[in-house]
Amino acid sequence: MDQALGPPEKMADRREDLTPMMAQYFELCEQYDEALVLFQVGDFYEAFCEAAETVARTCEITLTQREDSTGEYAMAGIPIENAESYIDRLLDAGFRVAVADQVQDPEETTGVVDRAVTRIITPGTLTEDELLDTERNNYLAAVAVEGQIGCAVLDISTGDFYATSANDPETVGDELGRFDPAEVIVGPDVPEDLVDSYTVSPFEDEAFEGSRATEKVGEYFRAPDRLLATDAEISACGAVLAYAEYARGGTEDRLDYLNHLTRYDPREYMLLDAVALESLELFERRSVRGHGEATLAGVLDETASALGRRELDEWLRRPLIDPDAISDRHDAVGELRDDVRTREQLHDHLRDVYDIERLVSRIGRGRANARDLRSLKATLDVIPQLREALGDPECEKLRSIRERLDPLDDVRILIDDAIQEDPDREITEGGIIKPAFDEELAELRETERTGKDWIDDLEVTERERTGIDSLKVGHNSVHGYYIEVTDANLDRVPDDYERRQTLKNAERYYTPELKEREDEIIRAETRADDLEYELFCEVRSTVADASADLQALAAVLAELDVLVTFATVAAEYEYSRPVVVGPDDPAVEGIHIEAGRHPVVEQTQASFVPNDTALDDDERVAVITGPNMSGKSTYMRQVALIVILAQAGSFVPAEQARLELVDRIFTRVGASDDIAGGRSTFMVEMTELADILDHASEQSLVLLDEVGRGTSTADGFAIAQAVTEFLHDEAGALTLFATHHHDLTGVAESLDGATNRYFETAQTDDGVVFEHDLTRGTADASYGVEVAATAGIEPTVVERAREVLADETGQPPGETTRGVRTNGETTGRGESPRQSDSVGGKPKDEPGSATGGQTAAHPPDGEGADIFEEIRQADIATMTPLEAMNLLATVQRRLESRD
Ligand code: ADP
Numbered sequence: 085m086d087q088a089l090g091p092p093e094k095m096a097d098r099r100e101d102l103t104p105m106m107a108q109y110f111e112l113c114e115q116y117d118e119a120l121v122l123f124q125v126g127d128f129y130e131a132f133c134e135a136a137e138t139v140a141r142t143c144e145i146t147l148t149q150r151e152d153s154t155g156e157y158a159m160a161g162i163p164i165e166n167a168e169s170y171i172d173r174l175l176d177a178g179f180r181v182a183v184a185d186q187v188q189d190p191e192e193t194t195g196v197v198d199r200a201v202t203r204i205i206t207p208g209t210l211t212e213d214e215l216l217d218t219e220r221n222n223y224l225a226a227v228a229v230e231g232q233i234g235c236a237v238l239d240i241s242t243g244d245f246y247a248t249s250a251n252d253p254e255t256v257g258d259e260l261g262r263f264d265p266a267e268v269i270v271g272p273d274v275p276e277d278l279v280d281s282y283t284v285s286p287f288e289d290e291a292f293e294g295s296r297a298t299e300k301v302g303e304y305f306r307a308p309d310r311l312l313a314t315d316a317e318i319s320a321c322g323a324v325l326a327y328a329e330y331a332r333g334g335t336e337d338r339l340d341y342l343n344h345l346t347r348y349d350p351r352e353y354m355l356l357d358a359v360a361l362e363s364l365e366l367f368e369r370r371s372v373r374g375h376g377e378a379t380l381a382g383v384l385d386e387t388a389s390a391l392g393r394r395e396l397d398e399w400l401r402r403p404l405i406d407p408d409a410i411s412d413r414h415d416a417v418g419e420l421r422d423d424v425r426t427r428e429q430l431h432d433h434l435r436d437v438y439d440i441e442r443l444v445s446r447i448g449r450g451r452a453n454a455r456d457l458r459s460l461k462a463t464l465d466v467i468p469q470l471r472e473a474l475g476d477p478e479c480e481k482l483r484s485i486r487e488r489l490d491p492l493d494d495v496r497i498l499i500d501d502a503i504q505e506d507p508d509r510e511i512t513e514g515g516i517i518k519p520a521f522d523e524e525l526a527e528l529r530e531t532e533r534t535g536k537d538w539i540d541d542l543e544v545t546e547r548e549r550t551g552i553d554s555l556k557v558g559h560n561s562v563h564g565y566y567i568e569v570t571d572a573n574l575d576r577v578p579d580d581y582e583r584r585q586t587l588k589n590a591e592r593y594y595t596p597e598l599k600e601r602e603d604e605i606i607r608a609e610t611r612a613d614d615l616e617y618e619l620f621c622e623v624r625s626t627v628a629d630a631s632a633d634l635q636a637l638a639a640v641l642a643e644l645d646v647l648v649t650f651a652t653v654a655a656e657y658e659y660s661r662p663v664v665v666g667p668d669d670p671a672v673e674g675i676h677i678e679a680g681r682h683p684v685v686e687q688t689q690a691s692f693v694p695n696d697t698a699l700d701d702d703e704r705v706a707v708i709t710g711p712n713m714s715g716k717s718t719y720m721r722q723v724a725l726i727v728i729l730a731q732a733g734s735f736v737p738a739e740q741a742r743l744e745l746v747d748r749i750f751t752r753v754g755a756s757d758d759i760a761g762g763r764s765t766f767m768v769e770m771t772e773l774a775d776i777l778d779h780a781s782e783q784s785l786v787l788l789d790e791v792g793r794g795t796s797t798a799d800g801f802a803i804a805q806a807v808t809e810f811l812h813d814e815a816g817a818l819t820l821f822a823t824h825h826h827d828l829t830g831v832a833e834s835l836d837g838a839t840n841r842y843f844e845t846a847q848t849d850d851g852v853v854f855e856h857d858l859t860r861g862t863a864d865a866s867y868g869v870e871v872a873a874t875a876g877i878e879p880t881v882v883e884r885a886r887e888v889l890a891d892e893t894g895q896p897p898g899e900t901t902r903g904v905r906t907n908g909e910t911t912g913r914g915e916s917p918r919q920s921d922s923v924g925g926k927p928k929d930e931p932g933s934a935t936g937g938q939t940a941a942h943p944p945d946g947e948g949a950d951i952f953e954e955i956r957q958a959d960i961a962t963m964t965p966l967e968a969m970n971l972l973a974t975v976q977r978r979l980e981s982r983d
C-alpha cells in the first residue's frame with residue numbers, strides 16, 4: 085500500500101522536465117503524501133504511475149498508458165460522475181483519498197488549469213451522501229492521554245459531537261464500543277489495545293498537545309476549560325477538530341456548524357460495553373456488518389425519518405439511569421400508544437422530514453445547493469402540522485416537545501422568498517433564485533426576457549419584411565442567433581443582413597439589431613447568473629447562522645420520532661409499561677417480570693412461550709439448566725433486553741415488569757456459542773470474566789451463558805462454581821447463569837441467595853420436545869440421549885445408549901419418572917443419579933429387543949461396542965452442531981462397514 089503513496093519515483097527522476105500538468109500532479113502528491121491523490125482531468129479523476137496501478141487494481145478498472153514529451157506513464161481514471169462508488173472501494177482498501185479538483189475554468193487560462201485538494205476523504209470524515217449510511221452515525225473518534233484518558237467523538241456529517249474521559253482504559257474502551265467509530269486517531273501514549281479493533285489513522289501528535297488543542301477548541305467554543313472537564317478531553321477535542329479541518333483539504337469550508345458539544349460522564353447512562361452490545365444483538369455493528377441478523381433495533385424500527393432512525397440506536401445504546409427521565413419517556417409513549425390518531429398523524433408528518441442534521445452540516449460547510457435549502461424549507465413546513473397533530477398533550481414530555489417545535493419562520497420565509505420551487509442542481513448557472521427576490525435580478529431577467537421575446541417575434545417580422553416564407557430564426561451555441569435563408573431565396577436578402585455562416589443549401593445572417601439584442605441578452609444573463617450565485621451564497625450563509633436552532637430542532641424531531649416509534653411498537657406487539665425505580669426506592673427490589681418475551685425471537689417464532697423472572701435480595705443468583713436448544717440463552721437475553729428497553733424509555737414485551745434500575749449489564753457467552761464472532765479462546769473468556777468480577781456491583785445485571793466451556797469439564801466446573809460464589813457473596817450482582825454443568829445446581833442450592841431454574845422438556849413418541857417453559861427447581865437428566873434420538877440417530881443405537889446409561893446409574897431402564905428434583909433436596913456434586921426417560925411412556929423392552937419396528941441385534945462386541953461407548957461419552961450438551969454431525973457420520977460409517 086505504501087508504495088502507491090507520495091510522488092511517483094519515475095517522475096522524481098525527471099522532475100525538471102515534467103509537463104506543467106504532471107508537475108502539478110507531482111507537487112500535490114508530495115504535499116499529500118499520506119493520501120492517494122485523485123487528479124481531475126476533465127470528466128475524470130486520474131492517478132498515474134504506481135498510484136494508477138493501485139487504483140486500477142482496487143477499483144477494477146483498466147490501466148492505460150499516457151505519453152507526453154517527457155515519457156510514458158501508467159494512468160487510471162475514474163469517471164467523476166460516479167466517483168463515489170470507486171472512492172468507497174479505495175477507502176475499504178485502507179486508503180485516504182485526496183481529491184484534487186480543477187479550481188479554474190479551463191476557458192479562463194491558456195496554460196495548465198489550477199487544481200487544489202478540495203477534500204481528503206477518510207472513513208471517519210465522510211460527508212458525501214452517497215458514501216454515508218443514512219441509518220447510522222459515522223463517527224470519527226480521538227483518544228488522548230493527558231493525566232486521564234479522554235475521548236472525543238464527532239460525526240462531521242451531522243455535527244453530533246461528544247466528549248468524555250475516565251481514569252481507566254476500560255471505561256473509555258466501553259464508550260468507544262458504543263459509538264463504534266469508523267475511524268480513530270490517537271495521541272501519544274494511548275494504549276494500543278484500546279483501539280485495535282478500529283481503523284486507526286496516523287495523525288500528528290502536535291494536534292493533541294495541550295495549548296494547541298485548547299486553542300483549536302477555542303476557535304469553535306467559548307471557554308473550553310469550562311465546557312470540558314479534563315485536559316484529556318480538551319486534547320481529544322482539539323485533535324478531532326484539527327482532523328476535521330485537515331479533511332477539508334485546501335478549501336476554506338466553514339465548520340462553524342460544529343457548535344454543539346456534549347460533555348458527558350459515562351456514569352450518566354447504563355453501561356453497555358462492546359461485548360454486551362454484541363451478544364445482546366441490539367443493532368448491527370460496524371465490526372460485524374453484513375451479519376444480516378435480526379436485531380432489537382431492527383424489530384423496533386418504525387421510525388419515519390433518518391433522524392429518528394439514528395436517535396433510536398442512540399437511545400438503545402445509552403439507556404437512562406434517572407428514574408424520572410425514564411418515566412417521562414414512558415408517559416409520552418403511553419399517551420401516544422393510547423391515541424392512535426395522533427400517533428399516526430405524527431408518523432405521517434415525520435415522514436416528510438428530511439435529514440436536516442446532514443442538510444445543516446452541508447449548509448454550514450457551504451456545500452449545500454438550492455435543492456438542499458428547499459428540502460430544509462419543506463421540513464420546516466411540517467413543523468406547524470406536527471404541532472397541530474400533537475394538540476394539547478397531557479404529559480410533560482410531549483408538552484415540552486410541542487414547545488420546542490419552532491418552525492423558524494425567518495429561515496423558512498427567507499428560503500421561500502429567495503429560492504425557486506424546483507431549482508437547478510448547479511448553483512452557478514442560474515435557475516435557483518426567484519427574480520422577485522432582488523430588484524436588480526428582476527431587471528436583468530426582464531431584460532433577458534424582453535430580448536428573447538423580441539427574437540421570438542423576429543421570424544414573423546422578417547418574413548413579412550423580406551417576403552421569404554421559409555426564413556427561419558435560430559440559435560446555436562457557437563454562433564449565437566442567426567437568420568437562415570435557403571439558397572433559392574438569396575436574391576431577396578436585404579442589405580442590412582450580414583453573413584454569419586454558410587451551410588450546404590442555405591446561408592445564415594445576422595442584423596446589427598439582432599446582434600445588439602443578443603449581446604444585451606448575454607450580458608443580462610451572465611450578470612444574472614452571477615448575481616444568483618452571490619445571492620444564493622448570502623441566503624445560505626444566513627441560514628447557516630441559524631444552524632444551532634436548526635440542530636436543536638433536528639434533536640426535537642428525532643426525539644419525537646423515537647417516542648412515536650416506541651408507542652407504535654407497544655401497540656403493535658402488545659408491550660406493557662414497566663415500572664422502573666431507583667435503588668433507594670423500596671417499592672421494587674431487583675427484577676420482576678411476568679410473562680416476559682424475547683422481543684426479537686418472538687417475531688420469528690410461531691408460538692413463543694413467555695417466562696417469568698424474579699431476582700431480588702433473597703434470590704440474586706439464578707442457575708438455569710436445561711438441554712441444548714431448550715431456551716436458556718434466549719431467556720437470559722430476554723431479561724437483559726427488557727431491562728434495556730425499559731430504561732431506554734420503551735414499553736416492554738411482558739405482561740408486567742417491575743424493575744430496579746440497573747447501571748450496567750455484563751454478558752459473557754461461553755466460547756463455543758461465540759465461534760461466529762471469532763473469539764473462541766478460553767483466554768478471551770477468562771479475560772472478560774475477570775472484567776465482570778472486577779466491576780460487577782449490586783446495581784449490575786450479569787448474564788453468564790455456558791461460562792467455562794473453553795476448558796476441560798473439571799476446570800470449567802470449578803471456575804463456574806467459584807464465579808457463582810463470588811458474584812453471590814462479594815459482588816451481590818443480579819446474576820443469571822445458564823449452564824450445562826448440571827452439578828452447578830448443587831452450588832446454587834448451597835447458597836442462600838441463589839436458586840435453580842430449569843427448562844421443561846416433554847417426552848413424546850417423537851422424542852424430546854422443548855417446551856421452553858422455565859420452572860423452579862432442577863431437572864437432573866441431561867436428556868442427551870433423548871436429544872440424540874430427536875436428532876435422528878439410529879434407533880438401535882439410541883436404545884442401546886439408554887441401556888448403558890441405565891446400567892451405569894443402576895436405574896432400571898423401564899423406570900419412567902421425570903427426573904425432577906425440587907429445591908432443597910440437595911444432591912452433592914458428582915452424586916447426581918442419572919435417569920433416562922422413556923419414550924412416549926412405552927416401557928422399554930429387554931436389551932436388544934425390537935423397537936419402533938426395527939429389528940436390531942445385541943450390540944456386538946468389539947467394534948460395535950466402541951460406537952456405543954463413544955456415544956455414551958459424548959457430552960451432547962456442550963457439543964457444537966458440527967461436532968454432533970461428525971460423530972453421527974462416524975457412527976454411520978462404522979455401521980455401514982459392519983453390514
Ligand atoms: P439454549 O441456549 O438452551 O441452547 P436457545 O436459547 O438458543 O437454547 O434456544 C433455542 C431455540 O429455541 C431458539 O432459537 C428459539 O428458536 C427457540 N426458543 C427459545 N426460547 C423460546 C421460547 N420461550 N418460546 C419459543 N421458542 C423458543
Ligand code: MG
Nearest residue numbers: 716717757789
Ligand atoms: Mg445457549
